[in-house]
Amino acid sequence: MKNLQIHIKVSPELYLKNPDSSELGHRIIAGSIELINELGFEVFTFKKLGDKIGSPESSIYRYFESKHTLLIYLTSWFWSWVEYQLVFATANINSPIDKLEKTIKILTQPVEVDKSFSYINEVLLHKIIITESVKVYHTKDVDDENEKGYFSSYKQVVQRVSDMVLEINPTFKFPQMLISTVIEGANHQRYFAQHLPALTNVEKGKDNIIKFYTDLVFKAIK
Amino acid sequence: MKNLQIHIKVSPELYLKNPDSSELGHRIIAGSIELINELGFEVFTFKKLGDKIGSPESSIYRYFESKHTLLIYLTSWFWSWVEYQLVFATANINSPIDKLEKTIKILTQPVEVDKSFSYINEVLLHKIIITESVKVYHTKDVDDENEKGYFSSYKQVVQRVSDMVLEINPTFKFPQMLISTVIEGANHQRYFAQHLPALTNVEKGKDNIIKFYTDLVFKAIK
DNA sequence: GCAAATATAATAGTATTACTATCAATAATG
């Protein structure tokens, strides 16, 4: 994407101190994206992150309450960024069908680097979304955290795309169900392709995932 | 389901000592199903389970290497049990379409108690599948564990249903992708209905989830 | 340009977790 200097806004409830407001904050975000990828979320700790970025863990605790809220911060950033991409990519398209098709593509395709956000590696972040993001809301605290608005950026993406579905077929009864199925599904399939290929049908070279979910959506709402 | 006394076989790699071979084993399984539901997998520990069932944690460690393999054991049992239900329910149906429809229903409907397996509460176990099962294979050890066959019962269900799809439409290119999308999707939607209703379209009383995925499958393969 | 406020570093400490190890007591089995 272009070299605009845009800032993605993340709800302040997700941090104690805004990581986008200091150099240490940037290092925390950039370092955590790398380290979570490297170790996996369970093995990742603030101690190890501190060692990596050369700061004590106590400093990281001044930005984030826990590694769990840091992960929510990252996913929240990601979904806001996806929404921005969505709006950007469909801005001048008039046909609702073309708009939805383009949107499904963005939601299901592999992510490319976006130079607009210097310290965030979107490709690695997408890998975290694929591998770790289910852990964000599969906890005993979901209801609490949902009330505090922790998942609003994800819900907003689902809502925006659901509205596009309704634009095409106002009588369709399950837009949110369809779109969340597609988003979660595409991530799952990308994960399966790498780790549990028996559960998917991904061939090298071809991107079956985009095709499969595009077909699925248009057949479902017809 | 009927009162047959059938034993679900779980791969021996998943335990150190077969929990189905002793009374303590049964208490571990029954107790863990209750306690994981109550506390959530992260907060659940063998210490707490030991207190609940009146045995020291060291005894539990003689059955399972870790709480992670215990969870895999539970999900593995569940998918074997689902497969048995699938076979049972479609045994005398000749029409491939009826068979698939019945199958999708079983995969997406709420679970009912099955008296055949006395010490296992299938309804609670299904709640664990819905809430915790993604954690089973979203770890750094997936590839390793997959090679050891830890996920074979789940893969077998997907394979069986994929074959039914191919029976109806032998040219359909993405059977595994479709079926794993449906299974994971239905579980996700049930979770969303309870905790993140903005992501789904479930109304009280009606079971939209079964309807939605049944439609989706038949439209996709037509 | 300097005091005051703020951010970060350095270090220490704690309850809990996820185990492993050892030995005694009990129950099952041949």
Next chain:
DNA sequence: CATTATTGATAGTAATACTATTATATTTGC
């Protein structure tokens, strides 16, 4: 009834997920 297997009781350990305190930079407001 002697042997073997199973469970209980107890202890111990490194790592985790924090909290707290004090010292040292760095920024900022006047």
